[in-house]
Amino acid sequence: MADFDIVALGEPLVELNQTRQGELQYLQGFGGDTSNAVIAAARQGARCAYLTRVGDDAFGAQFLDLWREEGVDTSGVEVDASAHTGLYFVQHGPDGHAFSYLRRGSAASLMTPATLDGGLIERARFLHVSGISLAISTSACDTVFAAIARARAAGVQVSLDSNLRLRLWPLDRARAVLREALCHADLFLPSMDDMQHLTGNDDPERTLDWIRDAGATGVVVLKLGKDGSIIDDGKTRTPVAALRVEAVDATGAGDCFAGSLLARRCQGDDWADAVRYANVAAALSTLGYGAVNPLPRAEQVLAKLRG
Ligand SMILES: Nc1ncnc2c1ncn2[C@@H]1O[C@H](COP(=O)(O)OP(=O)(O)O)[C@@H](O)[C@H]1O
Ligand SMILES: O=C(O)C(=O)C[C@H](O)[C@H](O)COP(=O)(O)O
Helix, strand or coil: CCCCCEEEEECCEEEECCCCCCCCCCCCCEECCCHHHHEEEEEEHCEEEEEEEEEEEEHHHHHHHHHHHHHHHHHCCEECCEEEECCEEEEEEEEEEEEEEECCCCCCHHHHHHHCCCCCCCCCCEEEEEEHHHHHHHHHHHHHHHHHHHHHCCCEEEEEEEECCCCCCCCHHHHCCCHHHHHCCCCCCEEEHHHHHHHCCCHHHHHHHHHHHHHCCCEEEEEHHHHHHHEEEEEEEEEEEECCCCCCCCCCHHHHHHHHHHHHHHHHCCCCHHHHHHHHHHHHHCCCCCCCCCCCCCHHHHHHCCC
């Protein structure tokens, strides 16, 4: 039996969230898509580990404490004495949230395939990576492809969230790299917003056709925000409704979706049940500010599912 349900690879970011427009008050929290996803999964009962690098600074130490409190294994976290932990800002406006970054040269962006040498990937059921892990630097991009190759060689399933961030890389490169990566994913988790940029169309069916034409052979779950998601298992496409909520801050909803979905797959759910669960967990995660604090625990999600 594998030691871990999920090993994720990527960059954690300290979060400064401007919860009131126009005021110089920022709530400090934690973010970074793959870190959010493993914390969400751990809160649903999954055994998780995180592969990353942080600076030898107060924020790096806060992250190590956070992962330990959340039960996420940190044996794959390297501390770099000569680079910083990354930081991002969340601003809220009429079109939802917007991110900006202070991350170039961060410890995580300096990862290389040697970061994988501890052998954690081979001990997992799923490797989870994202478009952000691929975008933060050339060496991180190489590291993600090396991780995918190691996972596939060891029979570990690969999960990929599109998480397109056009502040991190140009659209043409993002499209080319994501097309290559999605062909190796057992589970691809694009959002409709990301796919609109990549494909130029806003129709979910045509978007799923584009993904299949690009070479996706695994399961694809297209995330549609407040409209829920669609499962495409290669044969049938099944829409799954969202839970209706008054969302406050959707930062991290997609990561909560990914972590919860993987956790439930590892607990034996079929795709439809796992996606139903992930929709509810992700909706609940929009009810508070920040990517990590509002991530729900299994009891809350199960209570909501029971109605
Ligand atoms: N306003 C909302 N109401 C209910 N559920 C939501 C809302 N926003 C997001 N979700 C849930 O979170 C999932 C991921 O959100 P989405 O915005 O589509 O992806 P991402 O955060 O990756 O851009 C959705 O599929 C849905 O289940
Ligand atoms: O943008 C980045 O580089 C980050 O990692 C910061 C955020 O924590 C995630 O982007 C949130 O991701 P969503 O779940 O898609 O809202």
